[in-house]
Amino acid sequence: MRTSAEVVAAYWATAQGRDWVAFGALLADDIVYDLSQTRELIRGRDKYVRFNQEFPGDWALTIIRLVATGAHVATWTSFTVDGTEAPGLCFFDLDSAGRIAHITDFWPERYEPPTWRKHLVERY
Amino acid sequence: MRTSAEVVAAYWATAQGRDWVAFGALLADDIVYDLSQTRELIRGRDKYVRFNQEFPGDWALTIIRLVATGAHVATWTSFTVDGTEAPGLCFFDLDSAGRIAHITDFWPERYEPPTWRKHLVERY
Numbered sequence A, B: 001m002r003t004s005a006e007v008v009a010a011y012w013a014t015a016q017g018r019d020w021v022a023f024g025a026l027l028a029d030d031i032v033y034d035l036s037q038t039r040e041l042i043r044g045r046d047k048y049v050r051f052n053q054e055f056p057g058d059w060a061l062t063i064i065r066l067v068a069t070g071a072h073v074a075t076w077t078s079f080t081v082d083g084t085e086a087p088g089l090c091f092f093d094l095d096s097a098g099r100i101a102h103i104t105d106f107w108p109e110r111y112e113p114p115t116w117r118k119h120l121v122e123r124y
Helices: A004-016 A020-025 A045-053 B004-016 B020-025 B045-054
Strands: A027-035 A040-043 A059-069 A072-081 A084-094 A100-106 B027-035 B040-043 B059-069 B072-081 B084-094 B100-106
Touching: A004 A020, A004 A059, A004 A072, A004 A084, A004 A100, A020 A027, A020 A045, A027 A045, A040 A045, A059 B072, A059 B084, A072 B059, A072 B072, A084 B059, B004 B020, B004 B059, B004 B072, B004 B084, B004 B100, B020 B027, B020 B045, B027 B045, B040 B045
Parallel strands: A027 A100, B027 B100
Antiparallel strands: A027 A040, A059 A072, A059 B059, A072 A084, A084 A100, B027 B040, B059 B072, B072 B084, B084 B100
8 A cells, every 4th residue: 555645745736737537536535625725615525626636726746845754744836827836735644445535725824023033033 | 853743833833822931942043935926025033032921912823734745845734813713824944953944924815706707606
């Protein structure tokens, strides 16, 4: 059986390659995808594959970090959507068959820094 | 030598315990802390310990996930600041001495969901 890190590496490779059959085969039937910032859930392989197929814009991804302990995996990916870069952060839980059963996905956005730490920071 | 997962578990335990001496001992002298959403950097152990000491509000944290591969660690923590909960996501890189040399920290905020995926999601 593949390691959990290998499963999630294949998840991103098949997404990037738009190989939705291979992508779907990595997912548990009853996968739950949690977009916690918007309090949205997508339940089940079919809907979750469709979500990815229908994701708007011309997008590409690269993996910045992929770390794993047992059945838990975290990734930091760089997404470019229609020429704009944004980070995506995912926490995956695999089931005992080595399929992805749960994903919590975060899309952190830019914000203006507060002033309380101004004496400690530099901007880039 | 402690594993990278143990070092980062101690990082969060000493932060929660306000044990700034033990916290600082886990950090490389030239640690770089990157708040990429605001394009802020904090360089060096002294400034970074002060940043944590001066962090405003009455805060407490719990670890939701801590995953590690080699010198790379990712954590998803739940922060409560003055009664409001927010997730914090950190990616750590350790140096060859097992000290934390680089942290990229993300604070994803709530946002309103786009409509294109409305037929696939449920809200909670």
